[in-house]
Amino acid sequence: MLRYALKRLISLALSLAVASVVIFAVIEVAPGDPASFMLGVNAQPETLAALRAELGLDVSRPQRYLNWVSGMLAGDFGTSYTYRTPVAQMVADRLWVSLPLALYALTLSTLIAFPVGIYAAARRGKPGDLAVMGATQLGIAVPNFWFAMMLVLIFAINLRWFNAGGFAGWDNGLWAGLHSLTLPAIALALPQAAILARVMRSALLDILGEDFMRTARAKGLSRRQALWRHGVRNALIPVLTIIGLQFSFLLAGSIIIEQVFYLPGLGRLVFQAISARDLIVVESVVMLLVFAVITVNFLVDLAYAAVDPRLRSRT
Amino acid sequence: MSRALILGAALSSVVVLMALLSFVWTPYDHAALNIPEKLQPPNAQHWFGTDHFGRDMFSMIMVGARTSIAVALVAVGIGMALGAPLGLAAAARKGSWLDELIMRGNDLVFAFPSLVIAILITAVFGPGAVNAIIAIGIFNIPVFARITRGAALSLWEREFILAARVAGKGAARISAEHILPNVANLLIVQGTIQFSLGILAEAGLSYVGLGAQPPTPSWGRMLADAQTMVSFAPHLALIPGLAIIVTVLGLNLLGDGLRDWLDPRIRVARA
Amino acid sequence: MSLLEIHNLSLSIHGAPVLDHVSLSIDPGQIVAVTGESGSGKSMTALAVMQLLPAGTVATGSVRLDGHAVLNSPEDEMCRLRGAAVGMVFQEPMTALNPVKTIGDQVMETILIHKAMPRDAARTRAQEVLTRVGLPPDRFPLSRYPHELSGGQRQRVVIAMAIALRPRLLIADEPTTALDVTTQAQILDLLKGLVTEYGMGLLMITHDLAVVADMADRIVVMQKGRVVETGATDHLLRHMQHPYTRMLFQASGHRVALPAPPAPAPLLEVRNVVRDYRLPRTRLFEKPVHHRAVDHVSFTLNRSERLGLVGESGCGKSTLTRAILGLEEVQRGQILLDGQPVFTGHKPNLAVRRKMQVVFQDPFGSFNPRHRVARLITEPFHLLEAPPTGSERQHRIAEMLTAVGLSPDDAGKYIHEFSGGQRQRIAIARALMIRPELILFDEAVSALDVSVRAQILDLLAELCAAYDLTYLFISHDLSVVRTITDRVMVMQSGKIVEQGETERVFADPQHPYTQTLIQAVPKLPEIGQGAA
């Protein structure tokens, strides 16, 4: 177990190192000089040079890469070119929107997907199953930004049950915060729930064909008892993989949704930073997202072990 | 043949036929502006209505299908053409540095939040269909590499591969002669699924303005253009949205149906 | 009144008939063995008693279990019966247990689900039954997970689960098929003991006639969904009526006549071969640990000699085969065919490979399902410098297919169009295609039904006469090795512990391991009708 964790940890570190090079390289070739963007159309050359020096843009690329990486290792993500505040601070603020949103969406999608998937698996081939499977097919096919648009149109503009967007802030209480994250979370969660429900169902169906399910029935467990006691936990293994993938997707992929609901989250930060050529912010946020994805995958791997004792003892 | 397969094939072929038909015929010139006639709801002249420039939506949807299909197809093609050989090679040299390199490379690509990178790539290299293809294609490579490797590994354990080795065949030859044909079904099915994901991805990129550029019509961009007008011209958003849904639904049903039809045992990853 | 009374049970699955008027009964304390070929409906009969039949099954007739009419019982009533009144043990111990739950939980579940006793008492009872099946809690705590046990131990857990509530009837569907002979003997003993001790009825399903003869009070022989013969064991063995029963018994003890071996002239020489597998490291920077699968093995195989290799599962037989074929490099020692090494300079020596072919165990997995027979069996031509083409090639294909008892027309078919026995014939045809000097048979008949196995063994004997074969025959089935080889080697944990003339080794085993092995094999009584 420890060895397993350690090995994963090392490959995690390696992945991060390679990722940092790739990100830096991609962003370096981006056209558009941050300094001239900031100073606008009438900037004087000497002003520009002064600003470039101030931003640390006047050193060579490798040097800049090293500065960036060593800064990050020390917890210093640099200073935003445009906002002139520490990137770490900005990211931390945004994280308080993106992370709860991702968790909220993930919780919603899990809460929807589990019962639905189990229901469908238990009624395999019956009308209930077919209806659920049809609905999930549709759920997968719906682009989430389009879904978000429709949600806003219906629930915010017409019914006015929710705010059309924006974030009330956690200072106004948990409820206010959650309320403003509800529509975005639904927009993110439903298509994901459709995928998760399908995975849950097919994993369960696979498990239902296993010998030990027959053994359980032979002990006197009813179909339902066997499904819950022996099926669900085994089915968690493939389901966990998907949840892991989805979390990364939700965290990173909410860019568009944050855009639709104008939430001050990480996704919007990246978008703004890209269009403002705030390279240091882009680099750091993307790096952070990669870090999050890799870490989540690592945690998922560890979670496997919690679910599956076979992995635990693989010393 | 299952109902899913028939329905999926029907929906997908309607879309494909529409795209093909658009090369020779559309009701109107999809690019012709007619500002006095803008924002008409669906009617007898314009079946899907007109957009904010008075263009015929039906013609735009037809030509847009072309864009979506082309971008997704080429992206999946890239993913498969590069991913499958990598997967075969990794499986053939299981446990070697090559395998390790390929798999770690895969993990790395997987570790990048795909949408962010797609946005980054198109933002850096400029928006446009070609860059969208590359951005989507890159993330298809590990999908195909991984699935090919997984299937190939279990095939390498099979005795008929051992028999081929006893017959003196090398890894490359075995991969081509024995492994590839046996993973082909899997690749086709996964390809269909990736194709549908590609269409969604293209729509997403176009929606944020990083996909195909005007005047090439694209469903995602039609949605973006429609955004502010849904409240008074809902057809602008509904129609491209439904076009995407129908296409993706059709392809997914086709993929699922094909999988059941070709081989009930193979498992397809959908992520 | 009987414990289990099956009367005129007929079953169809999605309209296809599976059982046809099956009747049988079991009394308390009685062991009834159901035997018959694969697919004859044995398992379906057992599942009908449990009412765990696959979806789409229609049953008629009657099944009375301990006075309850089972066939039309509602599901909750059956739930009460299953586990409490009737327990069941399945064939595959590796998959019969839930991998994510401890063995204690799984045994206790039987007790708790029937609310037979409170949790503490259930725990005690679980410990008792596990002790009874030979897994005392001090050595096998309840907190073990299935993967921490061997196959035989897992099968014991399954049995413990089935007997936890002392059911009146125990159904065992091929409980030992997946186990090796020594473990099989232990499990069978355990079952016999339980029957006498608890006075249970045991419905035992097996295709191994020797096991049947050894254990059962009564025998039921099934064929194609029907009971063709039934009776008390001794009586039935002595007065077999039905031709199928006779065929079955004869095929089990099938003997073939091999041509006499010629004077020894070495063909294959294996000298001091060692094959290590590197195990995953347990700690990061420690030295890699190795598992020695083949441990200093040396032997010589003479031209036209038929050599057997026996040993229990995992002792290294297949590993040795792969080493001989030059598919893997060995860590130490030398393998020479006709004086030439099979592996030179880290590369397989194709000139030597040309002289060898192999037949594998799995008749379903040894062929690429996407190729036709002609292409499949000519694959070894790849080894030749000038493979025959055109009509020469067609001729060779036809000749080989005929030699293994198939028709030349079969060349155009796909592999799924053939039965298991036919596939094994095709595998032999493929091996013979390039007229190798040496053929390796790795468990080549283990997956086949007894009757089919008999046919393949006959074929081998014929081919020995016709083509003057030299082969190494690997099997864990001692009776097969005994009849098809001239000389035999016994392998244990990678080492050859004994070798010699087949008859001598079997009649007078020297090494203790060989002795256990031979003793553990259930013996079919000599029936006297004479073997073909």
Add this chain to the structure above:
Amino acid sequence: RSDITIAMQLEPPHLDPTSAAAQAIDSVVYTNVFEGLTRFMGDGSVVPGLAESWEISEDGTVYTFTLHDGVTFHDGTTMDAEDVKFSLDRATAEDSANAQKALFAGIESVEVVDPLTVRITLAEPNGNFLFNLAWGDAVIVAPESIEGIKTNPVGTGAYKFAEWVQGDRITLERNPDYWGDQPALEQATFKFISDPTAAFAAMMAEDVDVFDNFPAPENLPQFEADPRFQVLVGSTEGETILATNNKKPPFDDVRVRQALAHAIDRQAIIDGAMFGYGTPIGTHFAPHNPAYVDLTGLSAHDPDKARALLAEAGFADGFETTLHLPPPSYARRGGEIVAAQLAEVGIKAEIINVEWAQWLETVFKGKNFALTIVSHTEPMDIGIYARPDYYFQYDNPDFQALMATLNATTDPDERTRLLGEAQRMIAEDYVNGYLFQLAKLGVAKAGVQGLWENAPTAAIDLTAISWAD
């Protein structure tokens, strides 16, 4: 109510109006947090700000300002002549980061006469000087608080900076110690909503009270029809033009540029891209300015004439070119229409959508473009045509001379005449395609009063705003 939530499209990068071009900074802080010696009013007039009064020397080169007494910065320090000197010196310094250094170009010296009197000497007379000092880039800052100005602006205005939740909002609070009249609102929140859909949704859901410059003209009829809202349509200083690279063949040929002008149908662009909001212009000048001359007739929509001109220039079969479009919808949508209109006369313009940063890099700085659509939002910016190195690269010595004369002229009538001449000159040279004057589209809740209808500069003057009872 005494608070208000005002939405705007762009979030300011920071809050120092004296060191960046971003208009969003001015929108938040101009006159609210920071004040200058003079200031703009909603109608575009320039009135005294921190300066109570001023005197101008005979020759027009020496300005003596008398400051208001008792003005303090939000940190309690007093605002006096030293602060004015500091601010102007900082703006004119060699390493100044001021984005509009040109405004201060003529300043020779700034002297402190006494704590409430400042004397500014110019190198030559400048008729625009008081106007220049009203810009956001010329506000008065204190040396004590300059260090943290970007995130914690300290000014003299009626509102103090309170909180900034980046990516979301900035909050200002009323300054009880304000030297002038106390404004009506106690608190104001600026929310940043760039996405037009989100803007519409936020307005409709009444999440915000005012949208300063509503990004989606197509939604205005809905607001107009809804009694909950009022729509304020005004004008901006934004001349939207099809900027043309005058050095890049074939656009170095005036006939080709003229053909472009005749190929374009302005009304279609205003209707299609702006849903009817905007005033057609025929030259680079704001129509609401008294000196404006209507020259749209010079470039009336006439595709046949355009084709004829192209044929004359040797492009009978048209040619291929590119069209760079920055993000605002006037450019993106307008660009699609322009491309279609150009296609009609045989010019195939490939659309290249760019972000602002890229636009600045490739188009503005690199001059690596053929055509682009952009709105020039600085007030009175016809002077850019006198800069041959400006991105559209119009190099006409006659025009440069004309501008020099204009700068030295203080007589209003003469100035008007010269401006008219300048307008005509660039229109007849067809330097750029002149499309329309960008409208200022404000949306607000029905009860909000005192909003600026026009936008002489980017500002949301909170002091004027109040709620009707």
